[in-house]
Amino acid sequence: MKQLTIQATLVSSGRAVVTDPNHIVLLRSRGFYGYVPDEEHGTLDQQNEHQRQLDTDEESLEECDTLEDSATPVTSKCTECKQLFLTDVEILFLFHGLGCLDIVLPDSEQSETDSDLTNPLRLWYYLCSVSRLPSPPVHPTQARTELPQFIHLERDLLRRYAAYLYYRSRGWVVRPGLALGGVHFLLYAQGPAWRHAAFGVVVDRAEMDGQQMTCAALAVHVRVVHSVGKRLILCRVSLPDVVNYKDSPWDAIRKATVVETLVDHWNPSCR
Numbered sequence: 001m002k003q004l005t006i007q008a009t010l011v012s013s014g015r016a017v018v019t020d021p022n023h024i025v026l027l028r029s030r031g032f033y034g035y036v037p038d039e040e041h042g043t044l045d046q047q048n049e050h051q052r053q054l055d056t057d058e059e060s061l062e063e064c065d066t067l068e069d070s071a072t073p074v075t076s077k078c079t080e081c082k083q084l085f086l087t088d089v090e091i092l093f094l095f096h097g098l099g100c101l102d103i104v105l106p107d108s109e110q111s112e113t114d115s116d117l118t119n120p121l122r123l124w125y126y127l128c129s130v131s132r133l134p135s136p137p138v139h140p141t142q143a144r145t146e147l148p149q150f151i152h153l154e155r156d157l158l159r160r161y162a163a164y165l166y167y168r169s170r171g172w173v174v175r176p177g178l179a180l181g182g183v184h185f186l187l188y189a190q191g192p193a194w195r196h197a198a199f200g201v202v203v204d205r206a207e208m209d210g211q212q213m214t215c216a217a218l219a220v221h222v223r224v225v226h227s228v229g230k231r232l233i234l235c236r237v238s239l240p241d242v243v244n245y246k247d248s249p250w251d252a253i254r255k256a257t258v259v260e261t262l263v264d265h266w267n268p269s270c271r
Contacts, residue, residue: 005102006094013129014088016103024084032173032191033094034084087176088127088157089164096120096250097165105133124249128154141246151242154249155205159237160184162256163203166235177201180228182221187233199233200225206238206257218263226265234261 006023008016018024018034027033086094094101103123122137128150129135129143143150164185167174173191177183177200186197202221204213218234225232238257245252 003100006100008086008091008101008103010091010103010105010126010133011085012133013126016086016091018084018086019082021081024081027084027086028081032175032188032193033090034086035176035178036081036084037178089161090176091123091127092157092161092250093164093168095123120250121247128157140249141243144243154242155239158239158242158249158252158256159205160203161250162237162239162253162258163201163235165253166258167201180224180230183225183232186230197230200230201233201235204234204236206236206259208238212236222263222265231265232263234263235259236261 004026006018006027007020008018010016018027024034091101091103095103121140124140125137125143126133128140129147130149130153138146140150140154144154164174167185167187173188175186175188175192175197177186180186180200182202183200184203185201187199187201188197189195200221202213202218205211213234222232236259238259240252240255242249242252
């Protein structure tokens with residue numbers, strides 16, 4: 001039996017768009033992949049409405065559970081979506097992890113560059129590059145020496161991809177954290193069609209990999225996440241030297257180490 005291939009078009013270095021209605025329905029019903037911008041804002045408004053009914057500073061764990069359990073189901077209007085956007089980690093997971101994504105450059109921007117991105121290294125270059133499409137692809141080994149930003153963007157993508165796979169493999173439905181701004185992911189136990197997200201995840205580098213997130217920045221994330229009845233997970237990812245994986249840099253996540261820290265809101269009135 002032939003495997004179904006999802007068709008997508010790369011629209012920027014970190015985004016692809018799916019326009020086939022059947023493919024959109026499949027992606028949203030089999031893992032809740034992708035996002036529709038208007039729905040992300042609608043979900044956040046609904047969560048804020050629930051949270052306004054609670055006193056945030058005196059909220060107990062029991063009230064948090066009630067907020068999650070009583071959440072009004074978010075109706076997934078799959079058949080009404082004309083465009084579904086995939087993030088860079090979702091592109092990698094569907095293309096490299098599951099092998100079910102066929103991704104091409106936009107027709108309006110095709111030039112001498114071959115629009116077919118079946119070459120994984122070519123796709124990797126575009127996902128880690130800030131160049132306008134469709135700039136001629138460069139081998140990642142060459143890009144690391146010639147483009148100062150490339151290695152930083154490459155390691156950032158690897159950290160987020162490692163975290164994405166980590167939570168997916170543990171049964172979480174992992175969604176982009178667009179509705180909450182600064183967080184990288186939202187974790188759903190069942191999916192946005194049934195319950196609100198339980199956790200927000202911020203991905204940070206390990207101590208050995210350079211400067212980490214400051215306490216002030218972390219406090220901002222905690223406050224924002226807590227204001228909509230969620231809890232924050234700080235996910236620190238340590239990566240091996242990518243140079244050792246020059247022909248398959250995405251395989252570096254096999255040696256990645258993930259350390260989770262649950263950062264909760266401290267209520268001075270609770271003992």
